[in-house]
Amino acid sequence: MTLALVFLVFGILGAVLLMMNALLGPRRTNPSKEQPFECGSPPLQEGINPFPVKFYLVALLFLLFAVEVAFLFPWALVFPAMRGTALLVLAAYAAVLAGGFAYAWKKGAFEWD
Numbered sequence: 588m589t590l591a592l593v594f595l596v597f598g599i600l601g602a603v604l605l606m607m608n609a610l611l612g613p614r615r616t617n618p619s620k621e622q623p624f625e626c627g628s629p630p631l632q633e634g635i636n637p638f639p640v641k642f643y644l645v646a647l648l649f650l651l652f653a654v655e656v657a658f659l660f661p662w663a664l665v666f667p668a669m670r671g672t673a674l675l676v677l678a679a680y681a682a683v684l685a686g687g688f689a690y691a692w693k694k695g696a697f698e699w700d
Contacts, residue, residue, distance in 0.1 A: 641699065641700075644696055645696075648691055648696055648697075651687070652684070652687075652688065655684050655687075656684075658680075659677075659680075662677060662680075
């Protein structure tokens with residue numbers, strides 16, 4: 588019953604918004620807004636230089652290690668209540684994280700040429 592009510596309310600809301608767009612929306616098109624947009628560069632420009640892969644690699648490594656370190660905060664909060672193997676679990680987690688860091692370092696991912 589509740590799910591049907593949700594679908595009914597949002598179905599009506601969607602229909603009202605579509606009708607408002609048809610009534611209040613712009614009638615004339617603008618030629619400059621009809622052109623394709625390519626990430627801030629002029630449309631269909633020749634010779635756009637792509638970003639080096641190092642930018643993407645640094646961003647990916649940052650996200651990877653930031654998310655991994657973020658998982659340590661909840662563990663640190665519940666550590667006093669945990670007993671026994673909690674420290675071993677953290678050691679295994681830290682070993683995997685350190686192994687990934689060492690691998691990235693050995694491959695030269697942190698060197699900026």
